[in-house]
Amino acid sequence: xxxxxxxxxxxxxxxxxxxxxxxxxxxxxxxxxxxxxxxxxxxxxxxxxxxxxxxxxxxxxxxxxxxxxxxxxxxxxxxxxxxxxxxxxxxxxxxxxxxxxxxxxxxxxxxxxxxxxxxxxxxxxxxxxxxxxxxxxxxxxxxxxxxxxxxxxxxxxxxxxxxxxxxxxxxxxxxxxxxxxxxxxxxxxxxxxxxxxxxxxxxxxxxxxxxxxxxxxxxxxxxxxxxxxxxxxxxxxxxxxxxxxxxxxxxxxxxxxxxxxxxxxxxxxxxxxxxxxxxxxxxxxxxxxxxxxxxxxxxxxxxxxxxxxxxxxxxxxxxxxxxxxxxxxxxxxxxxxxxxxxxxxxxxxxxxxxx
Numbered sequence: 001x002x003x004x005x006x007x008x009x010x011x012x013x014x015x016x017x018x019x020x021x022x023x024x025x026x027x028x029x030x031x032x033x034x035x036x037x038x039x040x041x042x043x044x045x046x047x048x049x050x051x052x053x054x055x056x057x058x059x060x061x062x063x064x065x066x067x068x069x070x071x072x073x074x075x076x077x078x079x080x081x082x083x084x085x086x087x088x089x090x091x092x093x094x095x096x097x098x099x100x101x102x103x104x105x106x107x108x109x110x111x112x113x114x115x116x117x118x119x120x121x122x123x124x125x126x127x128x129x130x131x132x133x134x135x136x137x138x139x140x141x142x143x144x145x146x147x148x149x150x151x152x153x154x155x156x157x158x159x160x161x162x163x164x165x166x167x168x169x170x171x172x173x174x175x176x177x178x179x180x181x182x183x184x185x186x187x188x189x190x191x192x193x194x195x196x197x198x199x200x201x202x203x204x205x206x207x208x209x210x211x212x213x214x215x216x217x218x219x220x221x222x223x224x225x226x227x228x229x230x231x232x233x234x235x236x237x238x239x240x241x242x243x244x245x246x247x248x249x250x251x252x253x254x255x256x257x258x259x260x261x262x263x264x265x266x267x268x269x270x271x272x273x274x275x276x277x278x279x280x281x282x283x284x285x286x287x288x289x290x291x292x293x294x295x296x297x298x299x300x301x302x303x304x305x306x307x308x309x310x311x312x313x314x315x316x317x318x319x320x321x322x323x324x325x326x327x328x329x330x331x332x333x334x335x336x337x338x339x340x341x342x343x344x345x346x347x348x349x350x351x352x353x354x355x
Contacts, residue, residue, distance in 0.1 A: 001039045003111055006345055007091065007338050009036075010104035014084040014093040018072050018128065023051055026128040029072045030055045033107060033126055040111045042119070047144075052136035057110060057124040062141060064123030066355045067148035067319075068110070068348070069308060070103040071130035071137065075330050090335040097326025101336040102154025105324065109348045122352050123148070130308050133269050138308040142315055150282040150355075153309050154323035154344075156336065161287055162321035163276040165303035165310070166216075166243040167250055170268040171257055173198050179234035188232040192225040195236035198263035199223075202240050205253050214302055216253075217243045243304060245273065271306055274313045276320060283320060286351050290322070293347040294340070 004012070016029035030053050034044045037057050044057045058064070077094035084093035091101065106124055113119035125146070127137030138146070155162070175198060177191030199220060206216040218240055225236035244250045250270065257265045276283070278300050290298045309319045324344050326336035 001036055003108065003115075004036075006101075006104050006108050006341055009107060010091055010096065010101040010336070010341065011084040011093075013072065013100035013103055014091070014095050015082055016072070017082050018074055018095070019076050020073060020129070020132050021076075026073060027053055030126060030128060033072070033103070036107055037110060037124075040114045042110060042114050047141070049136040049140045052127070052129040054128065054137045054141060055124075055126040056141075058114075058119055059123040059125075062145040063147045065121030065149045066123070066352055067151040067312075068106040068122065068124045069126070069138070069151060069153045070099055070106050070124075071127045071134075071308065072100070072103060073128045073131050074098065074100070075131055077334075078332070081332075081334070086338070087335070089338045091338060092333070092335050094334060096334050097156035097324070097336040098329035098334065099155055099323060101326065101341050102156070102323040105341060105345045105348065106154055108345060109352060112349060113352055116353075118353055121355060127308065133271070134308045134311060138311045142311045146312070147315075148312070148317055151309065151312050151317055151319035152286070152348075153307050153319070153321045155307055155321040156323050156326035156329055157321070158325070158327060160299035160301040160322075161283065161290070162274075162303040163278055163283065163300050165274040165306055165321070166245055167247070167273040167310070168269065168271040168306045169242040169244065169250055169253060170270075171202070171240050171242065171254075172266040172268050173202060173238045173240065173257075173260075174264045174266065175236045175262060176264075177232070177234045177236075180232050182230045182232055185232060189234075191233045191236040194262045195225065195238055198260045199238050199240070201260050202257060202263075205256050206242065212304075214245060216245060216249050217304070239268070243306070247272070272310050272314050274303075274307070274310045274319070274321075276313065276318060280318055282318060282355075285354065286320070286322065286347075289350050289354075290344075290347045293350070294343050
């Protein structure tokens, strides 16, 4: 297989409907990536953990110097979103920004370095479960001893190099009541009403942000109760997504959730923050090269979301997020900049050659 233009490669990856509920598509997408690298003679292997495969390329066991990372899994979308289209120097489609374009850049960087015999200390890991927490991908590989001197996730960027991001809590709230006919509410205990009160208290544990700021946040993401219009429900559930800027905030939120009356709380997932020293030599080098290639100032920023880099950061591995310019991820108008993809590919080629 010849070296594909990075734009074409990204579009090829977008066509895979690689969502969490389509394991065959996840496997097929990573198989394609493996074959694409193997054509250049790059050593590859796939590790499957509980049905979630991960691709390792040019690794010395689980170690390397510079580690490029990405994930091929995407959130669900409309059928049309898996048919990428180009609009005004952008690729539009599910996963175009998050993060099939970043994966395409990483794949071509690996192939080009190999062709130059310049990839001895550069490895690649692509996973298939980042969108659902990363436990079976990077999380598992870290447990197996994944190590690097410096790691980069080519997650979509809007402003600059992300050197810290928020921690995360997914909390499920469950309320029970007594069911009955909706015309006789005095004979019932409405679980949905109990849950609504509990959700209100749970959301009040963080500031009610109305604009972008570096603070803890809470978002109600799942709400379910009842099956028919004329029956008072005896059970109701909600899930709240918390994003936190300190470990202390996570402890406080979990503690206060346990005090909400008539609500059982289950912590579905908890993830730490990404923290990175802003004066790290590799960050400075990457930033300097990026500014030269992209032609504008690249700030060091903090991110509101979360990524697999938190697993590496927790083990003391220096890591950042820095991918192509894009936006609309998880939404209906997801896009990534084609010109920026090309500039970023050259950025990483130069950075890897100098590493």
